[in-house]
Amino acid sequence: MAIQTTFLMVKPDGVKRQLVGDIVDRFERKGFELKGAKLMQVTEELAKKHYAEHAERPFFGELVEFITSGPVFAMVWEGENVISVARLMMGATNPAESAPGTIRGDYSTTLSHNVIHGSDSLAAAEREIGLFFNENELV
Numbered sequence: 001m002a003i004q005t006t007f008l009m010v011k012p013d014g015v016k017r018q019l020v021g022d023i024v025d026r027f028e029r030k031g032f033e034l035k036g037a038k039l040m041q042v043t044e045e046l047a048k049k050h051y052a053e054h055a056e057r058p059f060f061g062e063l064v065e066f067i068t069s070g071p072v073f074a075m076v077w078e079g080e081n082v083i084s085v086a087r088l089m090m091g092a093t094n095p096a097e098s099a100p101g102t103i104r105g106d107y108s109t110t111l112s113h114n115v116i117h118g119s120d121s122l123a124a125a126e127r128e129i130g131l132f133f134n135e136n137e138l139v
């Protein structure tokens with residue numbers, strides 16, 4: 001049994017489409033515990049840090065532009081194997097490959113506007129939680 005913590009973020013397309021409630025509901029019903037959450041505007045500086053591993057990709061500019069295009073809903077969730085289970089619940093990054101019943105499978109059609117981000121490893125979760133939250137914002 002591994003109790004983990006992960007960082008999830010409803011991207012600007014998901015917030016605009018009013019999917020925050022549904023997405024929180026899915027993780028609550030699964031049994032994970034919400035440790036922190038906030039609606040926020042991502043600055044260009046934070047976006048560049050968050051997506052640093054993609055800095056050399058041709059679509060880096062688009063990534064930064066999109067994630068700063070409107071408010072996001074940033075969350076920290078805790079639970080057993082939450083990092084990998086949350087990614088299963090999100091579905092494949094490419095919505096053409098994400099199964100129906102997953103968040104991306106149900107709600108998105110494009111690779112860039114894919115509704116939700118989730119940390120892909122323990123190290124990424126730790127790094128991303130630190131980027132988006134202060135300790136006093138987590139319970």
Ligand code: PCG
Pocket residue numbers: 054059062063093111112113114116117118
């Ligand atoms: P996420 O949040 O998991 O982190 C990297 C993101 O890059 C990924 O979601 C996708 O939304 C995005 N992405 C991956 N490939 C492409 C691409 O070819 N073009 C664009 N615009 N975005 C991409």
